[in-house]
Amino acid sequence: xxxxxxxxxxxxxxxxxxxxxxxxxxxFNYLFTAKQNGRxxxxxxxxxxxxxxxxxxxxxxxxxxxxxxxxDQEIKQSERTDIYRRYLKQLLAxxxxxxxTDEGGREPVIRFKNPNRLIRFTDLIxxxxxFDTSDLGDFVIAKDENRPLYHLASxxxxxxxxxxxxxxxxxxxxxTPRQILITEALAVADEIKPTVAYAHIPLILAPxxxxxxxxxxxxxxxxxxEQGYLxxxxxxxxxxxxxxxxxxxxxxxQEIFTLTELTKLFSxxxxxxxxxxxxxxxxxxxNREQIKRLPADELFTQIKNQLPExxxxxxxxxxxxxxxIIPLITERITVFNDIxxxxxxxxxxxxxxPPGLAKxxxxxxxxxxxxxxxxxxxxxxxxxAEVIKDKLWDFATANGRGEVLWPLRVALTGREKSPDPxxxxxxxxxxxxxxxxxxxxxx
RNA sequence: GGCCCUAUCGUCUAACGGCUAGGACACAUCCCUUUCACGGAUGAAAUCGGGGUUCGAUUCCCCGUAGGGUCACCA
Numbered sequence: 472x473x474x475x476x477x478x479x480x481x482x483x484x485x486x487x488x489x490x491x492x493x494x495x496x497x498x499f500n501y502l503f504t505a506k507q508n509g510r511x512x513x514x515x516x517x518x519x520x521x522x523x524x525x526x527x528x529x530x531x532x533x534x535x536x537x538x539x540x541x542x543d544q545e546i547k548q549s550e551r552t553d554i555y556r557r558y559l560k561q562l563l564a565x566x567x568x569x570x571x572t573d574e575g576g577r578e579p580v581i582r583f584k585n586p587n588r589l590i591r592f593t594d595l596i597x598x599x600x601x602f603d604t605s606d607l608g609d610f611v612i613a614k615d616e617n618r619p620l621y622h623l624a625s626x627x628x629x630x631x632x633x634x635x636x637x638x639x640x641x642x643x644x645x646x647t648p649r650q651i652l653i654t655e656a657l658a659v660a661d662e663i664k665p666t667v668a669y670a671h672i673p674l675i676l677a678p679x680x681x682x683x684x685x686x687x688x689x690x691x692x693x694x695x696x697e698q699g700y701l702x703x704x705x706x707x708x709x710x711x712x713x714x715x716x717x718x719x720x721x722x723x724x725q726e727i728f729t730l731t732e733l734t735k736l737f738s739x740x741x742x743x744x745x746x747x748x749x750x751x752x753x754x755x756x757x758n759r760e761q762i763k764r765l766p767a768d769e770l771f772t773q774i775k776n777q778l779p780e781x782x783x784x785x786x787x788x789x790x791x792x793x794x795x796i797i798p799l800i801t802e803r804i805t806v807f808n809d810i811x812x813x814x815x816x817x818x819x820x821x822x823x824x825p826p827g828l829a830k831x832x833x834x835x836x837x838x839x840x841x842x843x844x845x846x847x848x849x850x851x852x853x854x855x856a857e858v859i860k861d862k863l864w865d866f867a868t869a870n871g872r873g874e875v876l877w878p879l880r881v882a883l884t885g886r887e888k889s890p891d892p893x894x895x896x897x898x899x900x901x902x903x904x905x906x907x908x909x910x911x912x913x914x
Numbered sequence: 915g916g917c918c919c920u921a922u923c924g925u926c927u928a929a930c931g932g933c934u935a936g937g938a939c940a941c942a943u944c945c946c947u948u949u950c951a952c953g954g955a956u957g958a959a960a961u962c963g964g965g966g967u968u969c970g971a972u973u974c975c976c977c978g979u980a981g982g983g984u985c986a987c988c989a
Contacts, residue, residue, distance in 0.1 A: 484989045519988055580987055597919070606917065611987050621989045645918060645984040673920080673982095680981060708926095717928050717937075724928085724937050743927075745920045746982065753926065753939045802952045873948040880949070888950035 477509025478635045481535075481542070482625065484516040485527035488691040489534035491683060491749065492640060492675045495709040499672055500638045501540045502710070502737035512632055513542040517549045518624050534692045538702050539730050546632075548624050555619040558627050558657060559612075567656040568612060581613040583623075583653060590648040595636075595670035595739050602648040610649060622646065626653045629667055638670045641746070642682070647671075670739055673713045676746040683749055695754075699777070699807030701765070704758035706730050710737075711757075712747040727760050755805045762801050770797060777810035778819075785823035787903070795898050796822050799890050818886075822898060825907055826885025830914040836878035838870050843908045849901065856897040863893070882911035 481497040483489065489497075504511040513535070517523035535542075548555075559581065562568035572579040587605035594600050612623040619627075629637065647669060654667070677687035684690060689698075695705055707728055716723050716736045728736070762770070771794060782788060796819070804810055813819065820826065845862055867875040880892040883904065889895065896904040 482989085486989075516989060522988070574987080577987075594919095600918075602918075606985090614987055618987090620987070625989085640983095641919070642983055643989090646989090648918095671919085676982080678925085682983070711926060711938090713926085715927055726926095726938055740930090743920095747927090748925060750925050750939070756939055799951085803950075867948095871948085876948070884949095886949085890950075891947070892949095 476635070477504055477507045478512070478633050479504045479509060479638060480512040480514050480629070480632065480634055482514040482516045482628075482639075483531050484519070484522075485524060485531060486519065486522040487527055488693050489531040490690045491692060491709070492690075493531075494534065494538060494692050494705070495675060495712060496638065496640055496672065497535055497540055498538070498706060498709050499714070499737075499742075502733055503636065503638060503670075503739065505734045506737045509635075510543045512634075513545045514628060514632075515545070515547040515549075516621065516625065517547060518619055518621060520549070523549070530693065534696070537696055538692075538706055546628070548628065551624075551628070552617055552619070554631065555613075555624055555627055556616050559616050559619065559623070562612075562656060565656075565659065567659070569609075571609070571611075578614070580611045581615065582609040583612045583649075583656070585609050585652065588652070590651050592647060592651060592669060594644075595668055596742050597644075597671060597744060600644065600647070602645075604648050604652060607649060607652075612653065622649050622653060626650050626657065630654065630657060634667055636668050636670060638672060641671045641674050644671050670742075673743055674746045675712055676748045678748055680746065680748060687749075697808075699809070700754070700758050701761045701807075703729065703764075704754065704761040706733070707761065708754045708757045711753070712749070713743045715741045715743070717741075727757070727764070759805055762804070762807075767794075767797075770801065773807055774800060774810060777807050777814070779811060779814050782814060782819065782823060785820075787899070788823045792822065792898065799894065821884040821886065821889070821895070825903075825910065826883075828882070828885050828911055828914060832885075832887070833878050833881050833911055833914060835874075836882075836911065838866075838875045839878045839882065839908060839912055841866070842875055842879050843905060843912070846896070846901070846904060846908070851901045854897055854901045854904075856891075856893040859896050860893040878911070879908070882908050 479500045481493075481500045483493050483497075500511060503509075513532075515528055515531075517528070559568065562583075563570070563581070566584065568581055568583050570579050571582045574580060585604060585607055590602045590604050592600055610622070611620060613619040628634075675683045677683045679687075689695065692705070696702075710728065710733050711726070714737075716725060716728065716733075723736075765773070771790075774797060775790075775793065778793075800810060800819070804813070842863065845866055846859065849858060849862055863875070863879075876892055880889060880895070883889075883892055883895045883899065899907075
């Protein structure tokens with residue numbers, strides 16, 4: 472049930488893909504609104520015809536959907552020219568704006584008549600902020616009656632839609648006085664009292680503490696999506712940048728959250744004033760943690776999608792076996808794309824077909840025959856990692872665990888690195904285990 | 915440069931005048947495992963500087979300093 476006492480908006484400009492900063496702004500707007508059962512609007516700020524592109528709009532929407540952020544309403548500024556024109560005429564008629572023809576040879580534009588006032592506003596995150604607007608001059612608010620510019624269109628929409636809270640990046644702080652000036656001028660015209668509150672969130676910074684941008688590498692949300700990061704991890708990570716669930720009396724040391732949990736916990740009080748540096752290691756950690764929390768079916772589907780076709784044609788491939796090795800896969804990856812890479816490097820081959828063996832890697836293997844005998848004595852129905860380890864352990868310890876276990880592991884996997892031999896043996900089964908050892912013995 | 919914002923471990927952050935400045939990532943060591951990974955334990959690591967206010971400042975105020983943002987007929 473929407474009470475609609477809170478109305479917010481996320482207003483991206485479709486001049487590029489959704490980037491990390493935009494995604495986080497959307498997230499904070501979403502969390503703030505959802506927490507209070509408010510209403511959130513997606514507004515496409517496409518007043519700039521030259522630079523706006525439909526494909527970017529689609530890309531932004533698909534990024535938001537991927538993150539799981541939904542909106543109650545969508546509007547597009549390019550479809551609202553009539554509304555802006557109406558207000559523009561009012562401002563012109565009221566003398567709060569004028570057509571400026573003295574533009575040094577350029578086309579005439581519509582400028583806002585700056586009353587040169589001191590503007591004071593309270594930012595929900597930073598407290599009182601003061602600007603002397605006299606150094607702003609008579610700024611341009613539209614190219615002509617049919618082509619409004621950002622400040623004008625934005626302010627009109629915020630009023631028309633009854634926006635109660637504007638949550639946006641810190642880089643907009645210096646835009647705020649202009650927008651308040653326009654808001655006040657509009658209020659004179661139609662006598663609606665402006666009551667919007669501002670909350671400027673800190674920027675996401677590059678490691679050098681400058682504003683994150685293309686030159687710092689991956690900034691598009693899409694790039695992370697393509698690398699196989701989970702939306703859950705991205706949400707969790709973005710939330711951790713500049714916001715803390717630990718703040719306040721009900722603080723918690725919990726770090727891993729679902730979107731639903733974040734919605735319950737979110738508060739502007741937990742927002743930091745200073746910029747937060749983007750940290751790939753931490754994102755990776757969030758992703759590994761979120762992978763661990765994925766439902767089994769989801770995990771299975773995701774992993775299966777990553778595996779190359781040649782895996783499925785192996786003699787012993789089965790969904791059942793794949794399910795068995797899922798834990799062994801997930802504890803060794805950071806993003807899902809790692810699976811494809813590792814699979815192509817042969818990392819998973821031995822689970823589904825006998826490995827090629829190099830005698831040098833096997834070593835002397837003087838205990839392998841005895842090892843085989845011990846394994847042979849284990850009941851086929853009792854062939855679990857625990858039992859195999861149990862039966863082999865004393866023998867391995869007595870003769871040097873490396874002497875016994877290394878050749879066994881290599882015989883089964885053919886690799887320098889792999890899970891332990893007990894686990895591998897249990898997965899491929901007694902028959903296959905003995906067969907691989909026999910083969911190794913012939914080398 | 916003008917205006918504005920900001921300042922706790924390398925990074926993300928907690929402590930909203932009062933425990934030995936807490937947690938997480940990363941890092942190091944050890945344990946587990948003679949492989950890899952996971953896991954467990956331990957450790958190193960911070961209040962930018964100077965003045966105030968106060969019995970007491972990470973916390974409040976001022977001044978520096980540093981960093982950032984913004985100064986379009988982009989948003």
